[in-house]
Amino acid sequence: MATQSPFPFLDGLFERIAQGPRPPDWLVNEAQQRLVLLINHVLMQERAATERLIPRKGRVVRVQWRQFFVALQVTPAGLFDLAAQGGTPDLRFEVTETSPLGLAQAALRGDRPPVRIDGAVDFAGDLQWLADNLRWDIEDDMARVIGDVPAHTIASVARSAAQALRGFVRKSGAAAGGAVAPWSGNGPLP
The missing domain is CATH 1.20.5 (Single alpha-helices involved in coiled-coils or other helix-helix interfaces)
Structure with missing residues (x-):
């Protein structure tokens, strides 16, 4: 026989705490804009990177970790811009490691985080090439x-x-x- 909690406000408390507070939309947008600027800065240092992305113009990649995500669209110049909200991405990367500590430990070891990839294989190959060959100086x-x-x-x-x-x-x-x-x-x- 199931018993009800005498404190109904505690129902789901741990799940809400695990999800963490949601940052305001303006802060998320500003952080995403800064991320796009940094990615484009690194891309512009290597002409082969932008040339590799030019044929993929208009394609959208969505990168997600827990409830946080960013959707990027390839521009005609071979750079990235934020994709329009509500669009369907051509490629999805979902970081499957949910623990921030686990991600930090993997980064300190020099390992890449585990990801689930869905979508366009050719686009994923180009992004893999970028990850393997680009470094921020x-x-x-x-x-x-x-x-x-x-x-x-x-x-x-x-x-x-x-x-x-x-x-x-x-x-x-x-x-x-x-x-x-x-x-x-x-x-x-x-």
């Missing part, structure tokens, strides 16, 4: 603002810190039997 961008020497110094320190962090994550993962032990919140980090 942040040191060059910083050098334009603060100069070559400070930019090189900052980039070197950042690379060393990232390498040390990756080594730490690998050692922690090996000690935990292949998986990084979760931190309980009590005591020092594992």
